[in-house]
Amino acid sequence: MEWLRLSPDEWTAVRLSLRVSTWATLVSLPFGILVAWVLARRDFPGKALLNGLVHLPLILPPVVTGYILLLTMGRRGPIGGFLDQHFGIVFAFRWTGAALACGIMAFPLLVRAIRLSIEAVDRRLEAAAETLGASPPLVFLTVTLPLILPGIIAGMILTFAKAMGEFGATITFVSNIPGETQTLPSAIYTFTQIPGGGQGALRLTLVSIAIAMTALIASEIFARRISRAMDLG
Template sequence: MVASLPFGLAIAWVLARREFWGKSLVNGIVHLPLVLPPVVTGYLLLISFGRKGPAGQFFEQCCGLVFSFRWTGAALACAVMGFPLMVRAIRLSLESVDRRLEDAAGTLGASPPWVFLTVTLPLIASGVIAGMILCFARAMGEFGATITFVSNIPGETQTLPSAIYTFTQVPGGDEGALRLTLVSLVISMAALIASEWLARRAGGAGSIAS
């Protein structure tokens, strides 16, 4: 989730601020995992990022990164599934930023990258946090794409939902499933509280002003 944040910001900025040929195509590809059945997304990842897939071979050769049937693959699957939600949230808040404030920052000597860092980013902070929470929730609940792409290997690619699923498939696994359910509850609750706290801190000045 943290790794995909810069990409999310970049894509959201491009979609919100730039007009270019093929924009709707990019928009479509980004949002595809939202509507596609997760199993299909997982299968697409398998054939492109698997050891024999073009992207998979590229990453293995250039940086020795292997995705298929590894925890990295599970992370990639979660990132892909959560990405559209993050982009959506960031893009919406970017579009609501008053461009005139950015102009004002420009007249005060701030170059465009500085304008983004000192004005735009703080103003969209609450949107970014909301996007990250959505992305995180989606990633934690991700089941279909992960199990298709990297299977369900205990200790390597097993995620919370797939572990719970495994427990429910064996007799006497209720206790284990319940334990993991509790863990999920605690993590989700903690994430929600943390996001609330972050949003209130970051949006403190911004939200009152609106």
């Protein structure tokens, strides 16, 4: 079983993937909740366009999304250049850029899961809270948010899992730099391109499966606990 032992470089790729996926999930979450609430609760001109833009990464080839990020968020891009010159923030060829690419690719899954949960909430409960004098933000925090927690958890798990497996957009936007942007999928791809790299690719594949299964089991346990607590309440 010696072949199952990860090398230092492989451990680096694992830690980087966990870091990138965690940040992609956490940073996307508030925006995902806001966009999901707007799409579920508001009617306005351009709603179909917003919905289309949100889900566009699911339709476009990941390489196209990565190239668009490179054009806009690179150091010579309009947004990336502005952030670099005025704030010293650089995304291209950095692990932060990998987190950005993963977050964008997984954002539609996050919004979809939360939006479905919001649409399933009984509007009469929110109306009852409003008649008691609660402001809209307070209604959301005390009524809507607790009811949609299982959907939020599901969306976060989907986002994390998608980020862990993202390859096309990240390798196009931030390349495949060991120790900086080489995530698990990139490392597996690298192993498949070198002679004798089959064992390394298999090791990292098993690690990816183990992380994904652990996340799914943990989310299921957490969602059940929340549902049980809500039933008791």
